[in-house]
Amino acid sequence: MTNIKPMEMSGKRAIVTGGASGIGFATARLLTSLGARVVLADLDEDGAEAACDRIGAVAAVTGDVSIDADCAAIAERAEQQLGAIDILIHAAGIGDEKAPAETLDILAWQRVMDVDMRGTFSINRACAARMLPHGSGAIVNVSSICGLNAFPGRSAYGAAKAAVNHLTKTLACEWGPRGLRVTAIAPAYTRTPMVADLIERDVFDPADIIARTPVGRLAEPDEMAKAAVFLASDWASYITGTTINVDGGWAAFGAAGAVAQ
Ligand SMILES: NC(=O)c1ccc[n+]([C@@H]2O[C@H](COP(=O)([O-])OP(=O)(O)OC[C@H]3O[C@@H](n4cnc5c(N)ncnc54)[C@H](O)[C@@H]3O)[C@@H](O)[C@H]2O)c1
Structure with missing residues (x-):
């Protein structure tokens, strides 16, 4: 039997985009607590600086x-900053x-596409260009359940996240032979x-x-951070090109009404 070692993040060098807040912040915090060296990247300069100080990122x-x-x-x-x-x-x-598709502001559509779809492609390839020469590495994209099933009124976000899932497959196939895994x-x-913010805006x-979430x-x-760190770790060495639902059973549930009987 293979000698299985504990999950090891010590000394790993990581970029976390969106690291100032939410899922990105939680993932960056988990990575640093496991000994990784982390650079946070975010549009929010003050938020990223504060997060960096809080978790001891590089x-x-x-x-x-x-x-x-x-x-x-x-x-x-x-x-x-990291060396590699x-x-x-x-x-x-x-x-x-x-917003209904027929009245959705096309500029709002475009901004979601630019950040969530194009941004994924751009940051994946900018980092891959520096990871591929080393012959190893892992990229984990953050998609959404909205990329798997339709949410009426959220046509832009759903399309952008479906594109993230597909890009994850394509990039994994392009870069897999050179040692770079891509998951989501x-x-x-x-x-x-x-x-x-979404709750506040109704x-x-x-x-x-x-009511419709099994857990x-x-x-x-x-809980997102733990899944992302697992996928980025050597424990996921044979996982690439796939999007893993971290959804409390949301996508599994197909009945009408609420989960509880
Ligand atoms: N929170 C959820 O329920 C949920 C569910 C499914 C998917 N997601 C996805 O998870 C990811 C993180 O979401 P979150 O809930 O942590 O959001 P959040 O708003 O708490 O954090 C997002 C971070 O991304 C940064 N950001 C936004 N636009 C940017 C840009 N153009 N360039 C660089 N940084 C930018 C923000 O400044 C912020 O720090 C997103 O891709 C989101 O679509 C979130």
Whole structure:
């Protein structure tokens, strides 16, 4: 039998986008607590600096993942700070306005596509360009249950996250032969500032979500972090090109009405 070692993150060098808040912050905190050296990248400069100080990350880099030049600069700065990049956790993203497709503002559609879809492509390839020469590494994208099934009124976000799932497959196939794994997690509703904002704007009612979630509650950011860190670790050495639901059973449930009988 293979000698299985404890999951090891000590000395790993990681970029976490969206590290100032929510799922990205929780993942960066878990990585540093396990001994990884982490660079946070975020649009929110003050938030990223504060997060960096809070968790003892190596540095915070400001950038917009929807801008190619920013993605290149994030990867370059992180490589300078860390020496090399072993892991990219790409958690930067935005939610959307819930609006009927026929009246949805096309600029709002475009912004979601630019950040959530194009941003994923840009930061994946900017980091991969620096990871591929080393012949090993792992990228974990943060998708959504909205990329798997349809959520009426959320056409842009759903399309962008479905694209993230597909990009994850394609990039895994392109880069797998050169030692770079690409995976994604698909979170269900997780208690982050993004979700607090959606609740405040009446995009959804948490009671409705809880009623159709088999585990009977919203997720905590740490539960996403644990899945992302597992996928980034050597424990997931034979997992690539796939999106793993971290959804409390959301996607498994297909009946009408609430879960509880
Ligand atoms: N919270 C949920 O329930 C949930 C569910 C499914 C998927 N997701 C996904 O998880 C990811 C993280 O979401 P969260 O809930 O932690 O949100 P959040 O708003 O708490 O954090 C997102 C972070 O991304 C940063 N960001 C936003 N746009 C950016 C850009 N253009 N460039 C760089 N940084 C940018 C923000 O400044 C923020 O720090 C997103 O991709 C989101 O779509 C979240």
